[in-house]
Amino acid sequence: MAKPKIARINDLLGLLNGLCPPGLAEDWDNVGLQVGDPNAEVSRVLVCLDAEQAAIAAAEEAGAQAVVSHHPLLHRPLKRLTPADETGRVLFRAIRNGIAVLSAHTNLDRVADGLNDWLAARLGLKSCQPLERPQDGAFYKLVVFVPVGHETELLDAIFAAGAGQIGNYDRCSFRTVGTGSFRGASDSKPFIGAAGEYEETEELRLETVVPADRLQKVVARMLKAHPYEEVAYDLLPLANSRQDVGLGRIGVLAEPLSLQAFAEQVRQQLKTPTLRMVGDPQREIRKVAVCGGSGASLLPDALRQGADCLVTGDVKYHDAQRARAEGLALIDAGHFATEQLMVAELTSRLRLAADKRQLPLEIIEMTAEQDPFFTLC
Numbered sequence: 001m002a003k004p005k006i007a008r009i010n011d012l013l014g015l016l017n018g019l020c021p022p023g024l025a026e027d028w029d030n031v032g033l034q035v036g037d038p039n040a041e042v043s044r045v046l047v048c049l050d051a052e053q054a055a056i057a058a059a060e061e062a063g064a065q066a067v068v069s070h071h072p073l074l075h076r077p078l079k080r081l082t083p084a085d086e087t088g089r090v091l092f093r094a095i096r097n098g099i100a101v102l103s104a105h106t107n108l109d110r111v112a113d114g115l116n117d118w119l120a121a122r123l124g125l126k127s128c129q130p131l132e133r134p135q136d137g138a139f140y141k142l143v144v145f146v147p148v149g150h151e152t153e154l155l156d157a158i159f160a161a162g163a164g165q166i167g168n169y170d171r172c173s174f175r176t177v178g179t180g181s182f183r184g185a186s187d188s189k190p191f192i193g194a195a196g197e198y199e200e201t202e203e204l205r206l207e208t209v210v211p212a213d214r215l216q217k218v219v220a221r222m223l224k225a226h227p228y229e230e231v232a233y234d235l236l237p238l239a240n241s242r243q244d245v246g247l248g249r250i251g252v253l254a255e256p257l258s259l260q261a262f263a264e265q266v267r268q269q270l271k272t273p274t275l276r277m278v279g280d281p282q283r284e285i286r287k288v289a290v291c292g293g294s295g296a297s298l299l300p301d302a303l304r305q306g307a308d309c310l311v312t313g314d315v316k317y318h319d320a321q322r323a324r325a326e327g328l329a330l331i332d333a334g335h336f337a338t339e340q341l342m343v344a345e346l347t348s349r350l351r352l353a354a355d356k357r358q359l360p361l362e363i364i365e366m367t368a369e370q371d372p373f374f375t376l377c
């Protein structure tokens with residue numbers, strides 16, 4: 001009889017990394033497993049915005065062994081671990097109750113089908129593109145030499161691992177025919193020719209692009225699928241930027257709206273009782289930039305890409321002044337309201353990913369989180 005399948009924290013981390021690769025996170029960020037034993041069993045997972053004590057309490061009540069939060073629990077080195085502060089209290093309580101904490105932060109902000117796409121879709125934006133794109137280290141060029149006739153199998157393997165995607169096109173590659181030469185040592189087992197003999201053979205030079213976060217997987221699959229004992233290949237870092245990932249999104253409304261009407265729509269869609277705005281309420285809004293959380297630093301990107309309005313949270317006085325001076329409308333809908341929608345969305349993505357891998361995980365959504373700010377009417 002087949003043993004019933006169990007899931008471990010490491011499996012959950014694998015699901016999360018598959019949805020939002022950690023390589024997309026900002027350098028200063030701390031994503032992934034925050035506290036917990038990767039080998040511990042897990043059957044129930046609670047998804048939330050903040051791994052505060054309330055989330056750990058909700059996980060205890062629900063019988064969950066893991067919490068997946070957006071904001072990382074640990075974001076600066078700890079000098080002591082005591083219950084004297086909130087981080088210490090959360091860590092103590094989580095460890096005592098066998099609850100692991102995992103976080104997906106700026107990787108979830110940047111990834112395609114991540115927080116900013118969900119926010120843009122909620123606000124009715126179409127034809128969305130990233131507002132800011134990571135520049136360096138996002139792509140590698142992979143060049144590999146393969147004997148003629150073996151290229152299809154090799155390309156299938158590396159494309160399946162995530163290579164060859166350029167914007168909306170997949171299986172992108174280039175090939176040239178040439179002559180490869182080699183001589184194997186006496187103890188080698190060459191695929192073509194014999195050990196110790198100089199050989200020349202017709203080979204293809206295959207070129208394709210690989211996102212940095214898929215590099216290890218692509219190289220491993222390539223080495224497995226290649227017929228040669230020793231594979232000749234080059235990995236070249238590229239300065240190209242990725243078109244599918246990045247902070248924030250910019251898109252267009254189906255119908256232009258006045259700033260006032262659009263702000264009302266934002267307020268309703270994000271279920272926030274209050275928001276602040278900069279700009280003439282009657283001005284027309286069509287092209288909209290969004291960034292969940294604190295996105296005022298993307299103000300220059302919004303201007304450069306010709307946005308009429310930027311929707312974000314945590315806008316400071318001088319950012320508001322600058323937006324007014326530059327003629328960019330601003331809607332500050334709050335950090336909480338522009339990010340809390342990730343809870344339901346990530347819950348549904350994790351459920352699908354767990355089903356696909358046949359992992360016995362019950363993913364539940366924390367619904368009781370509240371904005372620390374409230375409005376005095």
Ligand SMILES: [Zn+2]
Nearest residue numbers: 293294335339
């Ligand atoms: Zn945030």
